[in-house]
Amino acid sequence: MNSGFCMVSSLNHQEVQSRFFDPSWLQMQPHVPMSFVWPKECVVDANEEFQAPMVDLGGFLRGDEEATHVAVKLIRKACSTHGFFQVINHGVDPLLIAEAYEQMDAFFKLPIDRKVSIHKTPGSVWGYSGAHADRFSSKLPWKETLSFPFHDNNTLDPVVSTFFNSTLGQDFQQAGVVFQKYCESMKRLGMKLLELLAISLGVDKLHYKELFEDGCSVMRCNFYPSCQEPSVALGTGPHCDPTSLTILHQDQVGGLDVFADNTWQTVPPRARALVVNIGDTFTALSNGRYKSCLHRAVVNKYKERRSLAFFLCPKEDKVVRAPEDIVRRDGTKQYPDFTWSNLLEFTQNYYRADEATLHNFTKWLLSSKQQTL
Numbered sequence: 001m002n003s004g005f006c007m008v009s010s011l012n013h014q015e016v017q018s019r020f021f022d023p024s025w026l027q028m029q030p031h032v033p034m035s036f037v038w039p040k041e042c043v044v045d046a047n048e049e050f051q052a053p054m055v056d057l058g059g060f061l062r063g064d065e066e067a068t069h070v071a072v073k074l075i076r077k078a079c080s081t082h083g084f085f086q087v088i089n090h091g092v093d094p095l096l097i098a099e100a101y102e103q104m105d106a107f108f109k110l111p112i113d114r115k116v117s118i119h120k121t122p123g124s125v126w127g128y129s130g131a132h133a134d135r136f137s138s139k140l141p142w143k144e145t146l147s148f149p150f151h152d153n154n155t156l157d158p159v160v161s162t163f164f165n166s167t168l169g170q171d172f173q174q175a176g177v178v179f180q181k182y183c184e185s186m187k188r189l190g191m192k193l194l195e196l197l198a199i200s201l202g203v204d205k206l207h208y209k210e211l212f213e214d215g216c217s218v219m220r221c222n223f224y225p226s227c228q229e230p231s232v233a234l235g236t237g238p239h240c241d242p243t244s245l246t247i248l249h250q251d252q253v254g255g256l257d258v259f260a261d262n263t264w265q266t267v268p269p270r271a272r273a274l275v276v277n278i279g280d281t282f283t284a285l286s287n288g289r290y291k292s293c294l295h296r297a298v299v300n301k302y303k304e305r306r307s308l309a310f311f312l313c314p315k316e317d318k319v320v321r322a323p324e325d326i327v328r329r330d331g332t333k334q335y336p337d338f339t340w341s342n343l344l345e346f347t348q349n350y351y352r353a354d355e356a357t358l359h360n361f362t363k364w365l366l367s368s369k370q371q372t373l
């Protein structure tokens with residue numbers, strides 16, 4: 001993975017303002033620029049609440065068999081129908097979540113030129129991005145993001161702390177400490193969720209462990225400024241996550257919508273709950289049994305909104321392939337073998353993740369393999 005950061009310190013303040021997403025200036029305009037306008041079918045209002053099943057993880061995390069059975073049943077049903085569920089008693093300290101929000105607020109409140117000084121470089125996932133304006137020219141998302149890598153290694157080199165120290169320096173040392181802990185908790189939880197998913201698919205509970213334990217996951221802080229025309233703009237456009245499992249905490253404003261039963265439905269925020277969804281890579285790992293569901297984030301006229309997304313990813317170069325047991329039971333293998341590094345490259349360099357990423361990635365992969373034969 002590319003790990004460079006773009007240093008734009010040679011630009012003056014005015015140049016930075018005219019080239020990058022600066023909400024404080026954009027919000028004062030009567031209309032959002034055309035580049036932020038989405039097609040009508042993407043912005044239709046959600047008209048009902050999504051009843052995302054609530055899974056209590058307390059018993060399972062304590063090793064209680066009966067509670068595990070209940071959690072497995074709920075997860076199997078949710079993942080076979082739409083791929084979204086919520087978890088409570090997940091073991092992540094609510095104070096840590098609150099601290100993560102405080103630290104992300106401090107970052108997004110920085111002057112634009114300081115944020116831009118750690119802008120993502122082309123092809124890289126890591127760093128700051130304003131509306132992805134450097135990557136795309138239309139259907140821009142009304143958001144700022146800060147993304148950084150997480151992988152478990154020895155505590156002598158905590159990767160998240162190092163990211164904050166090396167990019168933002170002393171002022172963000174505490175942010176590094178907080179997000180290091182936050183990512184460790186998310187990874188721990190993600191690995192336990194993989195056990196439940198494995199059991200629910202009828203394979204050994206540790207089946208997915210090896211693929212993920214050394215993987216490099218993506219942590220992303222999403223900041224959605226208030227928007228004067230929320231009926232035409234979107235914070236994050238309709239997409240399925242290309243990653244494996246997403247563990248999301250949203251603040252109390254609300255704005256996450258899921259497309260289920262052929263209609264957009266809102267996922268009401270619950271401070272104590274984390275929203276979990278299946279991504280395209282896990283769809284492949286379940287031979288298509290578990291759905292990676294279309295979702296989006298809408299914006300709001302009056303309030304800014306924040307969310308914390310942890311995208312669990314497999315080790316880049318290991319083969320992503322559904323367990324043989326499942327393929328045998330299903331009779332066909334639904335997806336070709338690939339690596340997370342292939343899919344990441346596809347979404348960063350060739351294709352903007354949407355509702356058809358997995359389908360188009362599969363076509364791309366097969367045609368590029370054909371060319372090298």
Ligand SMILES: C=C1C[C@]23C[C@H]1CC[C@H]2[C@]1(C)CCC[C@@](C)(C(=O)O)[C@H]1[C@@H]3C(=O)O
Nearest residue numbers: 141218236237239241242243311347352353
């Ligand atoms: C590997 C990733 C690509 C995206 C960030 C992570 C997981 C989700 C992807 C994304 C959020 C899906 C919607 C479109 C996207 C461009 C975005 O709005 O940020 C996607 C991310 C990306 O390509 O940077």
Ligand SMILES: O=C(O)CCC(=O)C(=O)O
Nearest residue numbers: 222236250256297307309
């Ligand atoms: O902010 C949200 O609620 C959802 C964001 C999202 O779907 C993503 O970052 O992939």
Ligand SMILES: [Fe+2]
Nearest residue numbers: 239240241295
């Ligand atoms: Fe998403």
